[in-house]
Amino acid sequence: MATKLVSILGGTGFVGTHLVNRLRRAGIESRVLSRHPQRHRGLQAGGGVTLHKVDPKDEEQIHHALVGSDAVINLVGILNEGAHGADFRNVHVALPDRVVAAARRAGIRRLLHMSALNANESHGASAYLTSKGEAENRVHTLGKPAVKVTSFRPSVIFGPGDSFINRFDQLLRKLPGPFPLACPHSRFAPVYVSDVVEAFLRALDDKRTWDQHYDLCGPEVYTLEALVRRIAAAAGISKPIIALGDGASRLQARVLGKMPGKPFSYDNYLSLQTDSICNSNGLERLGIEATAIDSVLPYMLTPKASRRRYSELRRCIR
Ligand SMILES: NC(=O)c1ccc[n+]([C@@H]2O[C@H](COP(=O)([O-])OP(=O)(O)OC[C@H]3O[C@@H](n4cnc5c(N)ncnc54)[C@H](OP(=O)(O)O)[C@@H]3O)[C@@H](O)[C@H]2O)c1
Secondary structure: OOOOEEEEEOOOOHHHHHHHHHHHHOOOEEEEEEOOHHHHHHHHOOOOEEEEEOOOOOHHHHHHHHOOOOEEEEOOOOOOOOHHHOOHHHHHHHHHHHHHHHHHHOOOOEEEEEOOOOOOOOOOOOHHHHHHHHHHHHHHHHHOOOOEEEEEEEOOEEOOOOOOHHHHHHHHHHOOOOEEEOOOOOEEOOEEHHHHHHHHHHHHOOHHHOOOEEEEOOOOOEEHHHHHHHHHHHHOOOOOEEEOOHHHHHHHHHHHOOOOOOOOOHHHHHHOOOOEOOOOOHHHHOOOOOOOHHHOHHHHHOOHHHHHHHHHHHHHHO
16 A cells, blocks of 8 residues: 555654655655754744654653654654763664664554665774664664664765755855865765665565665766865855864864864764765666756855756755
């Protein structure tokens, strides 16, 4: 039977907001489980969305909120520990465990899980990536046999509301003088948020995706330095970008990791030691043509008139 109602954890975030809109256009209703539903009332504006206050530490509350859904999607993730006591193990491992247990009890047979490219339980030093890898392994194992699980492993995701392009845009604007860039040679294949949510939608009712893991990448590979230079050019910011060596990159991570909001942490530095690129792109396996960053970037960062053109472009893309 086709999915009609999906419960989403993390549905109020960057990817979640795009996903909820895509599901709405596909005629699928979203029930968004949030710690702070009052902050996200705007999500309900187009209809087809209900917000439910849930404490993610309480399996009973998750269970009650899930009852009656055809599927559950878990998008919850943090890039750094510390905000309101959040830590990687709790958010990336214990919460997905609870979601699987609650889904089983609620009789839900479908789970889409958001992981990250290079997530690996046993390899690598970044706690973000090892915890994501552990969670991914656990949800596939714990779900069996009742809950059919599919995982998605994107490279960095770009699009309206992202915290990648927009963050660099803000930093480039605010920091006086030359811009010191850590890990300039790290490589990425930035993937467009509309392509990511399309992957979720296509997988939802497709049995061939059960127990599969999809790496998701854009069509081009860039170094971080090349990306930041593109962002600066698209935003019309002209300033020298200083590519830092490894020692200075570590130092920057140590210093910025102590600042409020952790603009760049040592764990971020560690995760950037592995290139975020796909060997086999899951978008192709799902029949989705990956969108190039250059076809979107100019519309995200230029003045209002161009942003209007960007909404027209989005309508054309999807
Ligand atoms: N953005 C990227 O480039 C990228 C790349 C690869 C993988 N991913 C993964 O994709 C997922 C979505 O990313 P995103 O950029 O959309 O993230 P986001 O905008 O930060 O949203 C994440 C959502 O998770 C919930 N959340 C945050 N901290 C939490 C905590 N401590 N406990 C429980 N819930 C918490 C929040 O929902 P409420 O406040 O409503 O509860 C928030 O809306 C994450 O799992 C991320 O690791 C993202």
